[in-house]
Amino acid sequence: MHLLLRTPVAQPPAAVWAGFTRQLFIDLAPPAPQLRLLRFDGCQRGDVVEIELHLGPLRLARWTSLITEHGELANGGRYFVDQGQEVPAPLRFWRHRHLMEAAPNGGTVIVDAIEYRTASPLLDRLLYPFMWAQFAWRGPVYRRVFGQPT
Numbered sequence: 001m002h003l004l005l006r007t008p009v010a011q012p013p014a015a016v017w018a019g020f021t022r023q024l025f026i027d028l029a030p031p032a033p034q035l036r037l038l039r040f041d042g043c044q045r046g047d048v049v050e051i052e053l054h055l056g057p058l059r060l061a062r063w064t065s066l067i068t069e070h071g072e073l074a075n076g077g078r079y080f081v082d083q084g085q086e087v088p089a090p091l092r093f094w095r096h097r098h099l100m101e102a103a104p105n106g107g108t109v110i111v112d113a114i115e116y117r118t119a120s121p122l123l124d125r126l127l128y129p130f131m132w133a134q135f136a137w138r139g140p141v142y143r144r145v146f147g148q149p150t
Helices: 013-018 022-027 121-136 138-146
Strands: 001-008 034-040 048-055 058-072 078-086 092-103 108-117
Touching: 001 121, 001 138, 013 078, 013 092, 022 034, 048 121, 078 108, 108 121, 108 138, 121 138
Parallel strands: none
Antiparallel strands: 001 108, 034 048, 048 058, 058 078, 078 092, 092 108
């Protein structure tokens, strides 16, 4: 299943790239399930991000992603890709491309391009609204951190 969200922001791609920090990762977390950040190496190839998902006092799952790619786009944009190494059930596959595309107004369009799979195409579709909501939550955070586009 594929999910694509686009968020225009005011800052240029290099500034947005530099802003993808441990603190931004924490700020982007939706209210539920809660996450506990165990490891955040960064957003470059070979870096690892590891979290635990919690619902109240209950630990639901661990999620570990490896940054498999990072680089510059032809138009001055930037990108990195995280690939799930250990993903929570019912997920079996996870790839998240983070694109920071240069916008004509000097800003950036942050693109969250996500591919996920479970054991069932039906379950993939049933999870879609939940996945969409988890990542739509990021738009206002991106605009607060990187500014409203003009």
